[in-house]
Amino acid sequence: MDQQKLTSYPKEKINILLLENISDAAVAEFTSAGYANVKRLSGALSEEDLIREIKDVHLLGIRSKTQITRKALEAAHKLQAIGCFCIGTNQVDLKSAREMGVAVFNAPYSNTRSVAELVIGLSIMLIRRIPDKNAAAHEGVWMKEAKGSYELRGKSLGIVGYGNIGSQVSVLAEAMGMNVFYYDVETKLPLGNAVQIRSLQALFEMSDIISLHVPSTKTTTNMINKETLHYVKKGAIFINYARGEVVELDDLKEALTSGQLSGAAIDVFPVEPEKNGAAFASPLQKLPNVILTPHIGGSTEEAQHNIGLDVSSKMLNYLEKGASFGSHTIPAISVPAVDHTHRILHIHQNVPGVLSEINTVLSQNKINILGQYLKTNETIGYVVLDVDSKLSKEAFSLLREVNHTIKARLLY
Numbered sequence: 129m130d131q132q133k134l135t136s137y138p139k140e141k142i143n144i145l146l147l148e149n150i151s152d153a154a155v156a157e158f159t160s161a162g163y164a165n166v167k168r169l170s171g172a173l174s175e176e177d178l179i180r181e182i183k184d185v186h187l188l189g190i191r192s193k194t195q196i197t198r199k200a201l202e203a204a205h206k207l208q209a210i211g212c213f214c215i216g217t218n219q220v221d222l223k224s225a226r227e228m229g230v231a232v233f234n235a236p237y238s239n240t241r242s243v244a245e246l247v248i249g250l251s252i253m254l255i256r257r258i259p260d261k262n263a264a265a266h267e268g269v270w271m272k273e274a275k276g277s278y279e280l281r282g283k284s285l286g287i288v289g290y291g292n293i294g295s296q297v298s299v300l301a302e303a304m305g306m307n308v309f310y311y312d313v314e315t316k317l318p319l320g321n322a323v324q325i326r327s328l329q330a331l332f333e334m335s336d337i338i339s340l341h342v343p344s345t346k347t348t349t350n351m352i353n354k355e356t357l358h359y360v361k362k363g364a365i366f367i368n369y370a371r372g373e374v375v376e377l378d379d380l381k382e383a384l385t386s387g388q389l390s391g392a393a394i395d396v397f398p399v400e401p402e403k404n405g406a407a408f409a410s411p412l413q414k415l416p417n418v419i420l421t422p423h424i425g426g427s428t429e430e431a432q433h434n435i436g437l438d439v440s441s442k443m444l445n446y447l448e449k450g451a452s453f454g455s456h457t458i459p460a461i462s463v464p465a466v467d468h469t470h471r472i473l474h475i476h477q478n479v480p481g482v483l484s485e486i487n488t489v490l491s492q493n494k495i496n497i498l499g500q501y502l503k504t505n506e507t508i509g510y511v512v513l514d515v516d517s518k519l520s521k522e523a524f525s526l527l528r529e530v531n532h533t534i535k536a537r538l539l540y
């Protein structure tokens with residue numbers, strides 16, 4: 129079976145618009161797959177400009193600045209998929225995209241390694257008290273002393289949240305000779321010799337360095353506060369490269385000034401400036417042995433490259449095979465193609481009776497279905513149908529007329 133045989137309609141008719149300086153890696157993926165009509169613009173577009181540009185576009189790539197509103201989506205009659213070449217999808221009106229059957233993809237995990245590496249680097253800097261020595265040297269003071277400086281080797285790292293990033297930090301930390309422990313609400317298989325600890329209190333009591341890698345949810349908001357910091361080992365180091373809402377900053381400041389914590393590295397804040405160069409204030413400024421960074425944990429050239437590859441391949445898989453895995457709007461289906469068939473992709477409102485109408489109309493016309501996959505979400509249903517290649521055009525025109533159809537495509 130050759131999955132590559134499935135393609136959407138002629139590639140020269142597919143228009144791809146990429147905004148906001150999306151990486152060369154993404155452009156190369158599209159062009160090497162045979163799509164020559166790739167238009168690249170360096171900046172974001174206003175709603176008005178986007179409406180003008182988007183009319184004939186099949187695939188749209190954006191980063192975080194372009195807002196995709198309902199009005200813009202209504203102007204995009206041919207749009208099949210939006211690729212957010214970044215971590216989040218807040219800039220897209222997902223509800224409208226879902227109702228209109230437009231797939232929305234992003235790259236939530238492409239910068240995992242960038243964050244994990246930096247956490248190890250920060251741990252070394254803080255345990256050696258480099259921020260203080262660096263600041264003193266800049267001020268013209270020679271601070272040559274070993275007191276209060278340690279190696280990472282043999283120390284205990286406590287990871288809160290053993291997901292994609294937490295588990296990578298775990299592997300790198302073990303390579304540095306650390307003993308790794310983690311706390312997670314889920315039971316997670318340990319990598320290497322790491323050990324899952326069942327309570328946050330127990331983890332805090334045993335850790336020399338604590339690193340947060342949890343998402344921002346109701347259960348994690350302010351989970352680090354006066355009460356939880358009370359259990360921290362005296363002189364421990366604290367790292368938050370996860371989300372700003374997780375830490376009560378005044379309580380963290382208190383723990384740092386009292387000496388309960390001997391250092392911290394913080395990349396994320398409850399309120400962050402929107403623009404580069406904007407003023408930034410935090411209660412943690414000017415504290416000794418504290419590293420503050422402007423939410424750059426995942427910001428590397430490699431991460432941008434990986435985002436380019438990840439999102440463009442998801443968009444191409446959807447365009448060419450109907451695979452919706454990773455979409456925030458179209459229910460996830462990822463199935464191989466069947467030999468000698470053509471594939472029909474049918475997106476419809478999720479109301480009772482649509483699937484039975486699809487099956488009835490095809491059987492009444494003696495069109496045999498060789499493969500059928502259905503997934504629904506609260507708003508829409510997505511059916512992938514593999515039908516005999518000789519009857520696919522007829523099947524396609526019948527399915528376009530089915531009640532509650534939002535979008536239908538034929539891949540051949």
Ligand SMILES: NC(=O)c1ccc[n+]([C@@H]2O[C@H](COP(=O)([O-])OP(=O)(O)OC[C@H]3O[C@@H](n4cnc5c(N)ncnc54)[C@H](O)[C@@H]3O)[C@@H](O)[C@H]2O)c1
Pocket residue numbers: 236237239240243288289290291292293294311312313314316341342343344345347348369370371395396423424425426427
């Ligand atoms: N600083 C940056 O630039 C940057 C870059 C990438 C990701 N992040 C952030 O890092 C965090 C982790 O990202 P990820 O990709 O590893 O996420 P992930 O979803 O893969 O892992 C999160 C883990 O946290 C666990 N968890 C959830 N609630 C918990 C709780 N109350 N207590 C303990 N564990 C809990 C989950 O079970 C999961 O194992 C996220 O908040 C993400 O936004 C920051």
